[in-house]
Amino acid sequence: MNQDVILITGASGQLGIVLTEKLQEKYGIANVIATDLRCNTEFKGQFEILDVTDFDAIKTIVLKYQVTQIYHMAAILSAKGEGSPLSTWDINMSTFFNVLEVSRLNQVNKVFFPSSIAVFGDNIQRENTPQSPNLTPTTVYGISKAAGENWANYYYKKYGLDVRSLRYPGVIGYQSLPGGGTTDYAVDIFHKAVNNEAYECFLNATTMLPMIYMEDAIRATIELMDVPKEKITIRTSYNIAGMSFNPKQLALSIEKSYPNFQMTYQPDFRQDIANSWPMSIDDSQAKNDWNWQPKYNLELMTADMLKNLENKYNSNPITI
Template sequence: MSTERILVIGANGQIGKVLFPALQELWGKDNVTAADIRPVFDGEGIFEVLDATEPKAIYALLSRHKITQVYHLAAILSAKAEENPLSSWEINTRTLLNVLETGRECKVSKLFIPSSIAVFGPSAPRTKVPQNTFLDPSTAYGISKVATETWIAYYRRKYNLDVRSIRYPGVLGYQSMPGGGTTDYAVDIFYKAVKGEQYTCFLEKDTRLPMIYMNDAIRATLELMQASPENLSVDMAYNVASLSFTPEELGTAIRKYIPAFQITYVPDYRQTIAHSWPESIDDSVAQKDWGWQPKFGLDEVVRDMLEHLSNHS
C-alpha cells in the first residue's frame, strides 16, 4: 500500500475530474482526496469542500488527511479572466500562494501547479516557441500564469520545495463541457456535430493554436510528477506539445465522419486572445528530461471524441 496521500484542488474542473480518477487508479481510492469550492461532486471517493482563498482551510485539510502531494488546478481561465481581470488575478494568485505556503509549512513532498501557453505574448516566436523565451502576455490570465511560474521557481530555489508545472496547450476532451477558455471551441464543436447542428465559431477559420487531447494531458502530468527530480532541468514550467490545428482543419476532420456538418465563423473578443498566443510549441526539453511524447494526432482525437459523445448523446 502506498504511503503517498494525494490532494486534488479544483477536482470539479475540466482537468480535475479526469485527473482525480487517474490518481485513484495509481495510488488507491483511499489515498486520494478531491476538493473543490463547489459542494456537488459526481466522482467516487473522498471529497472535501474547500475555498482555496482561505489558507487556514487548506492547512487544516493537508493536516487532517496527511497529504504528501498536491495538484492545484483551481483557476479562472482565459476568456472568463478577460471579463473580470482584477477578480481573476485575486483568485488565481491568492490560491497559488496559499497552496505554496501551506505546502511548505506542512512539508508536502511534491506539488503540481499548471501553467499555460497564455504566458507567451507578442515577443515570443509565432511557431516552435522554445522552452526559454520572452514571457510578455497581453491577457490577464497569461499575466497570472507568468506570476505562477515565477513563484514556483522562487519556492523551488528558496525553500527547496518540489513544485512541477506544465504549460498546457488548449485541452480538449469529452469528459466535461467547456469552462471559459479561449480554446474551448475545440470541445464545443463536437457537441454540435453529434447533434447534427451547425456550429458558430468565435475564432477565425485560420486561427492555428496548440492543443492537447485530455488523455495525453493527464499522462503528461502523471509522467512529469513521477520523473526523478535529478532529471528535471526546468525551474518554472515545461513546454508540452501535441498537435496544432485551425477551426477550419478541425471542421474538415469532423466531416470525414459527419459529412453534413457545417461551421460558420463569427469572431469575438476571444480572437484577440487567440492571436496573442503562438501557433506551435517546441517541447524538446520535456522530451529530453522525462521522455514526453504525445499519442493522439488530429484524426485520433476526432474519432475518439465522436465515439464517446455519440454513445452518450
C-alpha cells in the same frame, strides 16, 4: 515507504475530473482527496468542499489526511478572466500562494502547478515557440500563470519545495463541457456535431493553435510528477505539445464522420487573445528530460472524441 496522499484543488474542472480518476487508479481511491467550491456527488471516494482562498481550510485538510502531494488545478481561465481582471488576478494568485505556503510549512513533498500557453505574448516566435522566450502575456490569466511560474521556481530555490509545472496548450476532452478558455471552441464543436447542430466559431477559420488531447495532457502531468527530482531541469514550467490545427482543419476532420456538419465564423474578443499565442510549441526539453511523447494526432483525437460523445449522448441525453 509511506503511501502518498494526494490533494486536488479544482477537481470539478475540465482537467480536474479526469486527473482525479487517473490518480485514484494510481494511488487508490482512499488516498486521493478531491476538492472544489461546491459539492460534487458524482465523485467516488474522498471529496471535501474547499475554498482555496482560505489558507486555514487548506491547512486543515492537509493535516487531516496527511497530504504529501497537491495538484493545484483551481483557476479562472483566459476568456472568462477578461471579464473581471482584478478579481481573476487576486483569486489565481492568492490560491497558489496558499498552496505554496501550506505545502512549505506542512511537509507536503510535491506540488503541481498548471501553467498555459497564455504566458506567451505577441512578441514571440509563434511557430515552434521555444522553452524560454520573453513572456509578455496579453491576458490577466496569462499574467497570473507567468507570475506563478516564477513563484514556483522561487519556492524551489529558496525553500526546496518540489514544485513542477506544465504549460498546457488547449486541452480537448469529452469528459466535461467547455470551461471558459480561448481554445474551448475545439471542445464545443464536437458536442454540436454529435447533436447534429451547426456551430458558430468565435475564431476565424485559419487561427492555428497548439492543442493536446485530454488523455495525453493527464498522462504528461502524472509522468512529470513521477520523474526523479534530479531529472527536472525546468523549475518554471515545461512546454508540452500534442498537435496544432485551425478551426477549418478541425471541421474537415469532423466532416469525415458527419458530412452534413456546418460551421460559420464570427470572431469575437477571443480572436485577439488567440493571435497573441503560439501556433506550435517546441517541447524538446520535456522530451529530453523525461521522454515526453504525445500519442494523439488530429485524426485519432477526432475519432475518439466522436465515439465517446456518441456513447454519452445516446445513453444520457443532455441539453447544452
